[in-house]
Amino acid sequence: MQINTLGPFGPVSRLTLGGGGIGQLWGEASDKDSVDTLRRAVDTGIDLIDTAPGYRNCEKMVAKAFGGKLPDGVRITTKYSLGTPPLAEVYDRLRVSLDASLAAMLLPRVDLMILHSEIRPDDFEYPAGQPPKDIRSTSLSLYRQAVVPAFERLVSEGLIGAWGITGINHAAATIDAMSSGPRPAVVQTIANLMDSPGEMNGTGLAPRPRDVITAAKTYGVGVMGVRAVQAGALTSGIDRPEHSPTSADFDRAASYRALCKQWGEDPAIVAYRYAIGMDGVETLVLGVKNVAELEQALDAERRGPLDAEQVAAIDALGLRL
Template sequence: AVATLRAADHGFADEIARRGIKERNAAIDGRAFEGRLPKGVRVTTKHGLGTVPEEEVYLRLKASLEKSLAAMRLERVDMMLLHSEIRPDDFEYPPGEPPKNERSTSLSLYRNAVRPAFARLIEEGLIGDWGITGINHAAATMEALVSGPVPAAVQAIANLLDSPGAMNGTGLAPRPRDVIAAAQTAGVGVMGVRAVQAGALTSSFDRLDTHGPDRDDFARAQSFRDLCARWGEDPALVAHRYALGIPGVDTLVLGVKNREELRMAFEAERRGALEPDQLADIEALSLR
């Protein structure tokens, strides 16, 4: 993992803060670069805050950040993102979903406490800027982008299915293109995520526990894989190039697990967005 990270010595190093692996990944960043980032490498970190008392927001964000900085052997990161989705205060999730205060941040808490906390961390020199996660609750995300201090960036779904897959448990349409358009209007950068939709847009899944919406998306994308086969192209490569060409998407955040995936990501970047005729063929499949 350390050698793979060193091989990717450009762009963003995105230190993951979820699923209990934040400290491990931050430590890998630290071992790879030993606190001395290569020229041009920028680092982000995330925190899944949820909805907590307002007086705890700054303390929780700073505590999470300080753990990451220590593990990565850095004094600051370029950006810290709110990693819990922003929801309307009165929204209720469908039965069977995790408690709403664990998985999401209320819009009022975001306005009253999260934004000021990030501003304070900037003043302290610990972060360069801040961003939000803009998935699932499109309307609330767009509200967060149009009033008051706005984030430097928003993470938005960017794939040819317009699907967050199993990440969505709201029962709402995700509307990622609307979120991206709102970000453009507000002058907010867009970090595209889920370019291959958790493997649904690849030739096969490599995770045995993949289930539910992601499996459904894989089946729905069969016509896309058939099209790629006719082109003689790797579906994952094509999906990444599609995501790179989505209007308004400024960069992609990729979950690269090995050097082959890293090589493919660099190849997609080198080749750039799809040709207009390729894009037209994909859109003709009516997958979104």
């Protein structure tokens, strides 16, 4: 497996195992599927596991797979959806969530803790029907005044090795958050050929993930790409509900599947190879839920990025948001 440098976080495998699938958050998966996927990922050279308490059983599966002792060289993340609470509560909320994650995984520390809620401008108002803004997002001012100091404190206490942010939907606020120090070690952002976050959006804004990736490179922040196959929208089949943003993306990607058929290629593998080749993406976070899905991504990683002509043909389909 190719090793890249994830900003100040350091060397990391080109693929990261994400926690949504192994947490049995979507589709049918058993504890055996999750444990087998975790162990297979590590055996094949994946050295970063991306967890979160919001990924249902994910952190428990890490404990079940490794018994509180990660294999040599393997690092782990966790996250917390903070929202915008009172400033004085920020550290305590992060610490409570972190302590629960450590207990669930049977670990004394994590290598990276990520703010799971998106960062928004203070005065942004979400469209009708969205969750309250202070529940789903963290205001830019609170991020600067309290979140950054809280993360830095957790680093100094030896409970986390580094910290990062989620850079989805509010591109301008994410770029602003990375523009001055202390800067996050990493940002997680969308990395797929449609530039689509699917149901993760809901802001009414264009997601602009490539602008976030470009800014991260400028500011020396590592990039963890997510949603390479857009939750199944860029595969040959889909296991998400109908009439969702992801199923709409699946329908919109019909021309992409036709192109892959013309090439004699599996759409999922092509989508992974496209994302692997995106400039600035150092590691791609997989949302796989079993070994079979993992093997597709591993096959794509072994084959490496698409050639320039293939990328141009995909981009010519006009699928980017």
